[in-house]
Amino acid sequence: MISADGSDFVIADSCIGRVVVSESDLQRRVAELGRTITADYAGRPPLLVGVLKGACFFLADLARAIDLPIEIDFMAVSSYGSATTTSGVVRIVKDLDADLTERHVLIVEDIVDSGLTLSYLRRNLLARNPASLEVVALLVKEGLQSVDLDLAYQGFSIPPDFVIGYGLDVAERYRNLPYLATYVEGG
Numbered sequence: 001m002i003s004a005d006g007s008d009f010v011i012a013d014s015c016i017g018r019v020v021v022s023e024s025d026l027q028r029r030v031a032e033l034g035r036t037i038t039a040d041y042a043g044r045p046p047l048l049v050g051v052l053k054g055a056c057f058f059l060a061d062l063a064r065a066i067d068l069p070i071e072i073d074f075m076a077v078s079s080y081g082s083a084t085t086t087s088g089v090v091r092i093v094k095d096l097d098a099d100l101t102e103r104h105v106l107i108v109e110d111i112v113d114s115g116l117t118l119s120y121l122r123r124n125l126l127a128r129n130p131a132s133l134e135v136v137a138l139l140v141k142e143g144l145q146s147v148d149l150d151l152a153y154q155g156f157s158i159p160p161d162f163v164i165g166y167g168l169d170v171a172e173r174y175r176n177l178p179y180l181a182t183y184v185e186g187g
C-alpha cells in the first residue's frame with residue numbers, strides 16, 4: 001500500500017486525513033531553515049530549546065541542518081491535555097537543565113495555534129537573562145493568534161485545521177507519521 005504522500009510508510013487509519021505538508025517538503029524546508037540559522041548565528045552558536053514532545057522530531061532534523069557547535073535542551077509544557085482545542089492554561093511540566101544566562105537561546109516549537117504557549121514561554125525564558133532569545137516555529141496556523149508572535153523563523157503557514165504527524169499528536173498517537181496530515185475526528 002502507498003500512503004497519501006507517496007512514501008511507503010503506512011499507518012492504516014481512517015483518522016488520517018489529507019496531506020498538509022509532504023515528507024519531502026518538510027525535509028527541504030527544514031534544511032533551508034538550518035542554512036539560514038547557520039548564517040545568522042555564525043560566531044554565537046545557539047542553545048536550541050525544544051518544546052516537548054511535539055517539537056522533538058523537528059528539533060532533531062533542524063539540529064543536523066545547522067553547521068555550528070550548538071547545544072540542545074528540552075522543556076515540557078502542558079496546554080492541551082488530550083483535547084483538540086486550547087485550554088489557554090500553560091504549565092511547565094519539565095524545566096530546562098541549562099542555565100540561560102548569557103546564552104543565545106533559540107526556542108524550537110512545532111506549531112503555533114493561539115500563540116498562548118509561545119508567549120508564555122518567551123516571558124518565562126526572558127526572565128532568565130539570556131544574551132538573546134528568538135523563536136523558530138515549524139508551523140503557524142493562519143489567522144488564529146490573539147498575541148503578537150514575533151517569530152524570527154517560520155517553516156510553513158497552514159490552514160487552521162487540526163494536524164497530526166512529524167511530532168504532532170492526538171492523545172500521544174501519530175507523532176511518527178513522517179508527513180503532516182489533517183486529523184479526521186471519528187474517521
Ligand code: IMP
Nearest residue numbers: 086112113114115116117162163168169
Ligand atoms: P497554542 O498555545 O494555542 O499556540 O498551542 C500550541 C501547542 O498546542 C503546540 O505546541 C501543540 O503542542 C498544540 N497544538 C496546537 N495545534 C495543534 C495541532 O493542530 N495538532 C497537534 N497539536 C497542536
Ligand code: MG
Nearest residue numbers: 053054080169
Ligand atoms: Mg501537543
